[in-house]
Amino acid sequence: MSQKNETTILALALLLTVGIVGGGFWWFTKNGVKLGNTSISNQEAGGNSSLQDRISFGEKSFTPSDISPVKKEGVQAIAAKSYDKAIANLTAALKLNRNDPEALIFLNNTRIGSSKSYTIVASVPFGTDPNISLEILRGIAQAQNEINTSGGVKGVPLRVGIANDDDNPEIAKQIASNLVNNSEVLGVVGPNTSDSTLAAGTIYTSGQLVAISPTSTSVKISNFSRYVFRTVPSDFMAARSLANYMVKTLQKKNAVVFFNSQSNYSQSLKSEFVSSVSLEGGEVSSEFDLSKADFSAAKSLEQATKQGAEVLMLAANTATLDKALQVIQINQKKLTLLAGDDVYTAKTLEVGREQAVGMVVAVPWHIEGDPKSDFPQKSRQLWGGDVSWRSALSYDATVALIEALKRNPTRSGVQQALTSSEFFASGASGTIRFLASGDRNAPVQLVKIVPGSRSRTGYDFEPVR
Structure with a gap:
């Protein structure tokens, strides 16, 4: 391919990427939260903002500044402890935008008011990746809404805080220290990335506070701590599934891997894939950073x-997704494409388009993967559209904490419940049980990009049958 053609393709891809980010596009939303400037700027994310500005139970919003006036009034009413006004405002805000999980969490918190509650906190990257944060919060909000509308945890409602960690390991550690020192916090859902989970996990362990990540897949998290769990399968499972599919189903033996040497997740998935391909009788002839x-x-x-x-x-x-999309564009469907779960985004469908058709991605869950599950129907009813695997696994992390709280609503009780060989809970993606390593023993789902209308991009991820 000529340098001129390459430049043209890259320019088009960049323009599409800018358009998507600017438009705040996501496929499961009918009236999506518009993405503008988050409440904490990237400059402030470097550590200049107060840690208290990063944690909210309703008195401040982390969604973009152009939120609806009625939601803004609701948040201000919570800060002023005018709970009746806040309930009315947030109820109205959800009628305007039913798929705003932050508003639903704040509404449920406000209904509790100053009554007794059990508290958990979500650690999400609002400042750097609001879309992923909203995906994670949809699962947490759905679980909170279900337990509170059915009487609470043995009569006690669940309160949920939101912490903005920017997917920054240092900030995630600072948030962890704050939560450890808040005796009311009985569990944490998050962080999002493996790097942040490993960093913050040392603090959660020393403070004996359980954290369940719904999205961190690095193999380094296995056996990392008796206080760090995850509802997502490790990279070992994803790599093994992709390698098996490549060698057994596709009958192909020679692969190259594109990865980010600066990311724990990316390094982990790459290494596990190289090993798995070798065990299957194939080879990885090159690695590109x-x-x-x-x-x-x-x-x-x-x-x-x-x-x-x-x-x-x-x-x-996530940080190198744009470069991976360049590879997809320039490949022009010549070589078969496989990918890990971070490539499972709306941006991949929008930018990759026809060049990405046929690519197989390993994800922990897909909304059409289990016809027997009632979670897809319930989530569609609540949010007005499809949710992603991040929402499903965040729902499972919250459900696991709720079940542990039912058994013993203390920090030590939650940890003992989750490590018990008798522990189980019913989640979006089947039964939730944890191995002694803190891992969840669960398979992955292979999905393929195909032309379709469900995502409103012209392309969809569909399960590989």
Whole structure:
């Protein structure tokens, strides 16, 4: 491919990316939260803002500044402890935008008022990735709403706080210290990335406060701590499924991997895939680091082709997704595409479009993966559209904490319940049980990009049957 053509494709991809981010697009929303500037700027995210500005039970909003006036009034009413006014405002706000999980969490908190409650906190990256934060919060909000509308945890309602950690390991540690020192907090859902979970996990462990990550997949989290759990399968499971699919189903033996050496998740998925392909009788002939300043999608693909590669495995993380999308565009469907769960985004469908059709992605859950589950119907009813795997696994993390609270509503009681061999709870993605390693023993779902209308992009992720 000529340098001119490569430049044209990259420019188009960049324009599409800018358009999507600016428009705040996400596929399961009918009247989505508009994405503008978050309440905490990226400059402030570097650590200049007060830690208290990063944690809210309703008195401040982390969604963008152009939220509806009625929601803004509701948040101000909570801060002023005018709970009746806040309930009216937030109820009206949800009628305007039913798929705003922050508003639903604040509404349920406000209904509790100053009454006795059990408290958990979500640690999410609102300042850097509001879409992923909203996905995670949808699962938490749904679980909170279900337990509180059915009488609470043995009569006691669940209060949920939201902490904005920006997917920054240092900020995640500061938030962890704050939550550990707040004796009312009995559990944490999060953090999002493996790097933040590993960093904050040391603080949660020393403070004996349970954290359940719904989205951190690095193999380093296995056996990391008796206080750190996850409802998402580890990268070992995803890598094994992709390698098996490549060698057994596709009958292909030679792959190259694109990864980010600066990301724990990306390194983990890459290493596990290399090992799994080797065990299946294939080989990974090259590894390309997306984080390098001189990375070139065109040169990497040229080298891969010369080495006889049949498959491109994209172990990109969120920070390197744009470069992975460049690889998809320049590949022009010549080599088969495989990918890890961070590539499962609306942006991949929008930017990849026809060039991404046929790509197989390993995810922990898909809304059409289990016809027997009632969670898809309930979530569609609540939010007015489909939810992602992040919502389902966040729901499961919250349900696990609720079940543990039912058994013993103390920090030590929650930890003992989750580590018990007798513990189980029913979640969105089946039964929730934890191994001694803190991992959940659960399979992954392979999905494929196909033309479709469900996502409103012209393309969908559908389960590989």
